[in-house]
Amino acid sequence: MRILLVNKFWKPVGGVEQHCRSLVELLSREGHEVVLFGMSDPENEPSLPEERTVSAVSFHGGGLRERSRAAARACLGLETRRKIGDLLATEHFDVVHVVHAYHQLGMTFMPLLRKHGIPTILDLHDYKIGCPRYLLFDDHADAQCTVCMDRKGAWAWAPTLRRCWNGSGVSGALLTAEALSAKVTRAYTAADSVVVRNELQRRAAIHVGVSADRVRVIPNWVAESHTEGSHAAGDHILFVGRLAREKGVHTLIEASREAGAPIRVIGDGPVRADLEALAAEVGADMTFLGWMDHDEVLSELRTARALVVPSIWPEVFPLVICEAFSAGVPVIGSDVGGISDLLAEQRGFLFPAGNVARLAALLNAVVEDQASAAQRAANAREYSQRDLSYGYWRAQYRDVYVDVSGAQN
Numbered sequence: 410m411r412i413l414l415v416n417k418f419w420k421p422v423g424g425v426e427q428h429c430r431s432l433v434e435l436l437s438r439e440g441h442e443v444v445l446f447g448m449s450d451p452e453n454e455p456s457l458p459e460e461r462t463v464s465a466v467s468f469h470g471g472g473l474r475e476r477s478r479a480a481a482r483a484c485l486g487l488e489t490r491r492k493i494g495d496l497l498a499t500e501h502f503d504v505v506h507v508v509h510a511y512h513q514l515g516m517t518f519m520p521l522l523r524k525h526g527i528p529t530i531l532d533l534h535d536y537k538i539g540c541p542r543y544l545l546f547d548d549h550a551d552a553q554c555t556v557c558m559d560r561k562g563a564w565a566w567a568p569t570l571r572r573c574w575n576g577s578g579v580s581g582a583l584l585t586a587e588a589l590s591a592k593v594t595r596a597y598t599a600a601d602s603v604v605v606r607n608e609l610q611r612r613a614a615i616h617v618g619v620s621a622d623r624v625r626v627i628p629n630w631v632a633e634s635h636t637e638g639s640h641a642a643g644d645h646i647l648f649v650g651r652l653a654r655e656k657g658v659h660t661l662i663e664a665s666r667e668a669g670a671p672i673r674v675i676g677d678g679p680v681r682a683d684l685e686a687l688a689a690e691v692g693a694d695m696t697f698l699g700w701m702d703h704d705e706v707l708s709e710l711r712t713a714r715a716l717v718v719p720s721i722w723p724e725v726f727p728l729v730i731c732e733a734f735s736a737g738v739p740v741i742g743s744d745v746g747g748i749s750d751l752l753a754e755q756r757g758f759l760f761p762a763g764n765v766a767r768l769a770a771l772l773n774a775v776v777e778d779q780a781s782a783a784q785r786a787a788n789a790r791e792y793s794q795r796d797l798s799y800g801y802w803r804a805q806y807r808d809v810y811v812d813v814s815g816a817q818n
Contacts, residue, residue, distance in 0.1 A: 677700045
């Protein structure tokens with residue numbers, strides 16, 4: 410088959426781009442030809458020809474003109490429509506696989522795929538389909554928010570009135586305009602198959618009108634190299650992640666003080682200084698290590714008593730949990746989003762997001778009841794080897810392609 414793979418970034422940015430690289434490798438290995446489309450950037454890997462890119466826009470900083478261009482791209486996507494329209498008019502594609510296109514590309518090209526009758530896969534890695542803010546988190550309220558999934562039509566007023574994006578009503582109005590554009594064009598609801606990572610995403614897709622039989626939950630896979638090494642538990646608990654408010658490290662600091670548990674923190678971010686000041690103020694035993702490369706993180710992980718993921722937003726599919734599973738390290742996590750899915754069925758310890766007392770109790774539990782912690786880690790490792798393997802991931806995506814193309818490949 411000849412496949413058009415659409416993603417806004419083709420430079421190394423994060424997990425979504427790694428997922429796209431894995432898709433390219435998988436599809437090419439299966440004998441398919443993969444054509445890439447995205448936003449122009451000198452850091453793209455591989456570089457893309459001009460006819461398969463749109464000009465760069467930025468949603469961070471810049472003057473009024475640049476912000477207006479970015480808003481127009483998100484809501485109208487005229488250049489994206491034109492470029493993809495030209496491709497479809499001159500080249501044949503058996504399937505179009507769309508990963509992340511909103512904002513930098515815009516989603517208004519989706520009707521062109523229906524017009525040409527091309528089977529389409531929509532591959533989601535956040536909650537944009539049901540949440541204009543895409544995180545199910547309200548920056549202004551500093552809390553998880555599901556109002557746009559809980560109340561019909563809330564997308565039309567909630568982002569502006571609640572100022573959920575950067576505490577700005579103007580930003581909220583832009584989100585509503587973008588959501589309106591997506592609804593008018595049926596950008597998220599007309600794909601032949603919608604792939605998600607967790608059950609909350611599945612619920613979001615069904616809420617906006619995707620039929621349940623078109624939604625597939627496919628977890629990411631963990632590279633085999635991540636399973637090497639053995640667990641030699643130390644006395645400390647480890648946190649790994651960006652130091653932003655929604656990651657819940659403030660909850661962890663309070664719980665550490667209450668439990669007297671030493672915590673090592675790997676990562677950096679906008680609230681690091683605030684967190685270090687809070688830890689000093691309350692007398693928590695917290696060591697902030699800053700950013701580390703991946704091998705260093707894995708080395709730290711293998712010597713931790715447990716990994717803690719105290720997020721107050723519903724993480725989609727935290728890779729660090731999967732790496733803890735592979736390393737045989739017990740995991741404590743907030744009972745939200747993809748964390749709930751991964752730690753279900755006795756694969757870890759769950760606590761209500763933001764609940765200091767319950768988290769403190771679990772920090773003590775992984776030390777005092779090491780047999781229970783070890784059993785949960787063993788359950789998690791077995792799950793990882795079965796359901797987070799490349800073979801399982803490959804088989805799941807192969808089924809999706811068979812379903813949408815109607816052909817056995």
